[in-house]
Amino acid sequence: MALVDDCSNRWGLDLVQITSSRNSASSNCLDAPRQAIRRSCKPFDVDKILSCGSDANMWAINRVTAGDTSACLFAAGSYVSGDGGPLQCFSTSAFDMRETFSMITDPVMASLSAQQQTIALPYHIPCKRCEGMCCKSILQLEEDCLKELHLRCLLASVAGKPYKGLLLELILAGNGALLSTRFLLKLAALSVKHGFYFVVDEVMTGGRSGTLLFTLQQSEAFRKRVFCITLGKWPQVGLVLTNTAIDVVGTVLQGQESMTRRGVTTTLPTSVCAMLLRECDDSQPKVDSRRKALLKRLGMSEMDCWGKGTLLFSTKAKSNLKGLRCRYLPVLEPVKFQLVTSESGYTKDGVCTTVVDGVRKWLVHSQALGGPAERGTCAYLAEMGNLSHLNTKELLLEINLFTKSKFKLGELSQVVKKMQNARLVCVQQKSKKRKRGIVCNAPVTLV
Numbered sequence: 495m496a497l498v499d500d501c502s503n504r505w506g507l508d509l510v511q512i513t514s515s516r517n518s519a520s521s522n523c524l525d526a527p528r529q530a531i532r533r534s535c536k537p538f539d540v541d542k543i544l545s546c547g548s549d550a551n552m553w554a555i556n557r558v559t560a561g562d563t564s565a566c567l568f569a570a571g572s573y574v575s576g577d578g579g580p581l582q583c584f585s586t587s588a589f590d591m592r593e594t595f596s597m598i599t600d601p602v603m604a605s606l607s608a609q610q611q612t613i614a615l616p617y618h619i620p621c622k623r624c625e626g627m628c629c630k631s632i633l634q635l636e637e638d639c640l641k642e643l644h645l646r647c648l649l650a651s652v653a654g655k656p657y658k659g660l661l662l663e664l665i666l667a668g669n670g671a672l673l674s675t676r677f678l679l680k681l682a683a684l685s686v687k688h689g690f691y692f693v694v695d696e697v698m699t700g701g702r703s704g705t706l707l708f709t710l711q712q713s714e715a716f717r718k719r720v721f722c723i724t725l726g727k728w729p730q731v732g733l734v735l736t737n738t739a740i741d742v743v744g745t746v747l748q749g750q751e752s753m754t755r756r757g758v759t760t761t762l763p764t765s766v767c768a769m770l771l772r773e774c775d776d777s778q779p780k781v782d783s784r785r786k787a788l789l790k791r792l793g794m795s796e797m798d799c800w801g802k803g804t805l806l807f808s809t810k811a812k813s814n815l816k817g818l819r820c821r822y823l824p825v826l827e828p829v830k831f832q833l834v835t836s837e838s839g840y841t842k843d844g845v846c847t848t849v850v851d852g853v854r855k856w857l858v859h860s861q862a863l864g865g866p867a868e869r870g871t872c873a874y875l876a877e878m879g880n881l882s883h884l885n886t887k888e889l890l891l892e893i894n895l896f897t898k899s900k901f902k903l904g905e906l907s908q909v910v911k912k913m914q915n916a917r918l919v920c921v922q923q924k925s926k927k928r929k930r931g932i933v934c935n936a937p938v939t940l941v
Contacts, residue, residue, distance in 0.1 A: 526768035531735060534775050535707055538723055542734040543764065547697035547726020548579040550734045551661065554693045554722035555581070557734070558659035558742065565655060567646070568608070569615045569662035570856040571598040571671070571849070572695060583607045586856070587668050594811050594820045594836050595845060596668025598852025601859035613646060614639050614857040615662060615681075617671035619800050619846035635850065635857075636677045640684060641876070642860050647688040648872040648938060649864045651916045652909065657690045659721070664708050667698035668818060670800050670807035671849040675713060682716040687938075691721035691740065700725040701774040702805040702823070704781045707735075729770045788822060792833060800842065809845070811836040867905040868912070870897040879939035881919060881932045886910060889932055 528540045541557070544550050551574060559565040568574060568584045573596075575581035583605045587596045598617075601609055616635040650657050665672045673681075685691065699708040700723075709720055721740050725733040781803040788806055789795065799808040804823065811819040813834040820836060840848075864872075874896045875881065884892065890906045893899070910932060913919045922933050 524764065526765050527733070527771060530768045530771035530775070531706075533772070534705070535710065535735065537737055537739040538707065538709075538720075538735040539738050540733060541722070541736040543767070544732035544734070546732045547695075547724055548575040548581065548732070550697075550724040550726055550732030551575060551693070551695060552579065552581055553732075554724050554734050555659060555661060557736065558691050558693055558721050560658070562658075564611070565657055566611065566659040566661060566693070567613045567643075567657055567690075568611055569617075569660065570612050570853060571615075571617055571666045571668070572661060572663050573667055573697075574661065574695070584611060586612050587666070589668075589818075592811075592836070593817060594809075594840065595807075595848075596666075596818060597848055598856065600852070601856055609859065610863070612856055612860070613643055613660070614853045614860055615643075615673060616677055616850075617666055617673060617853055618850055619669075619671050619842060620674070621843070621846070631850075632674070635853065636674065636680070638857060639853070640677070640680055642857055643681075644684060644688075644876055645869065645872050646860065646863070647684070647690070648876060648918070649868055651688070651918060652868055652872065652912045654912070654916060656688065656916075659691055659693050660685070661693040661695060663695045663699070664712070665699050665703075665802060665805065666849070667821075669845055669849055670805075670821070671846065672802075678716045679713055682713070682719045685719045691742065692716075692719050693722045693724070694720050695724050697724060697726040699802070699805060701728055701778075702781070703802040704778055706771070706775045706778060708802065728774070729767050731767050733767075792822070798842070807845075809836050809840050809842060810834070866899065867901050867909050870899055870901060871906065871909045871913070873897065875913075875918070875934070875938050877939070879934065881934050884932050886932065 524540050524543065527543065531538060531540050542550070542553050544553060555563055555566050563581075568586070570586050572585070573587050574585045584607055586599045586604055586608055588599045588603070589596050599608075601612070604612065616632065616639045618632050618635075621629065647657055662673075694709050696708055700706065702708075703711065705711055707723060709717060709723055718737075718739070721737050721742060723735040725735070784804050785806065788804065789799065792799075792808060792810060794808060794810065798810075799806055801807045806822045808820055808822065810833050813819075813832045820840075863869075870893055874893045877896070878892075881889065886907055887903065889910070890901060890903055893906065894901055910919065910921070914921065917935050918938065919932050920935055922931055
């Protein structure tokens with residue numbers, strides 16, 4: 495068994511030794527893939543079959559935002575749409591000069607759409623210090639990212655356009671960095687507070703991590719907030735799975751009710767797709783042994799690489815392939831290849847440092863978004879929580895002191911009106927003298 499990335503994303507077909515089944519989409523029936531998914535992925539069910547993972551991402555985002563992509567945030571470092579497609583403008587992942595890893599793009603290099611809708615999440619490559627929860631820099635980064643997301647959600651609510659979705663990869667496909675379990679737990683709590691759901695891009699992690707969906711290995715609190723999961727590449731179709739336990743109102747797009755539930759460019763019969771899903775699911779118990787075989791073939795130990803299951807990353811690069819030469823995926827057919835040491839000078843710690851530096855750049859960029867008065871008020875609201883017994887003038891003094899700014903009363907009055915419209919605060923009579931006070935309608939402090 496050769497274990498390399500063959501750059502054609504056919505490993506699902508190779509797994510069941512299918513070489514000539516891609517002739518015509520003989521059926522629009524979802525029953526076969528649905529049964530395969532239901533067997534081990536409850537409460538997720540097949541919602542749509544499309545031509546590729548990129549189209550699946552587009553469909554899922556439209557599902558969770560009711561067709562308004564501006565209501566979706568995108569995690570920094572996500573591919574989103576590979577080399578093209580309608581979501582490519584949100585991509586913040588780019589190859590380095592030697593095509594060994596794909597790192598997080600600098601905000602100044604991203605599109606205007608990406609600059610406005612990208613959020614920093616604390617991706618990193620775990621080390622022993624991280625596992626022992628004593629890697630203080632990562633712990634601080636997690637808290638900073640969480641606070642910034644909290645503020646961005648408050649700002650969106652003040653503007654009257656609250657976020658409905660967040661697209662993220664649990665493992666960045668270009669470099670193997672991931673999010674800690676403790677962070678995902680806090681992220682789930684924040685999504686409950688602000689009412690948004692997750693779209694998890696599993697185009698790369700699906701079928702490779704030890705369970706058919708890597709999402710299933712996460713905490714129950716996080717899984718409950720995942721509305722859509724997208725799969726692609728290895729099944730030779732794009733799949734959108736939805737959480738049947740979540741009832742999101744208004745997600746059917748106008749003008750698309752009559753669309754077939756199968757993409758028009760899909761050429762793999764649904765029966766073959768179902769076979770791939772079942773065979774891949776059955777092969778999951780072998781993932782650990784396949785990983786050991788892969789490491790042996792590469793002449794590496796666990797200390798030299800990272801990733802989950804058969805999605806493995808290493809600083810050793812393949813010399814005969816273009817693209818992500820430091821990512822290894824399983825195929826069964828023998829492929830001749832030669833391993834060479836990466837010329838980029840990357841080490842495992844070096845890759846982690848580069849990823850974290852990219853996250854921090856997006857964090858700084860995000861902190862510059864939003865009007866100063868709105869951001870200052872939201873920051874104060876997030877920190878203090880309780881605004882009882884404060885009239886507008888008193889609030890202005892408190893905010894100026896808190897933010898070390900010099901906002902004017904008129905600026906703050908406009909912000910308070912927006913907050914009232916968003917039902918974040920209300921103005922109530924607080925005494926017989928009819929003095930009015932500003933009161934929070936709901937807790938907004940970050941726990």
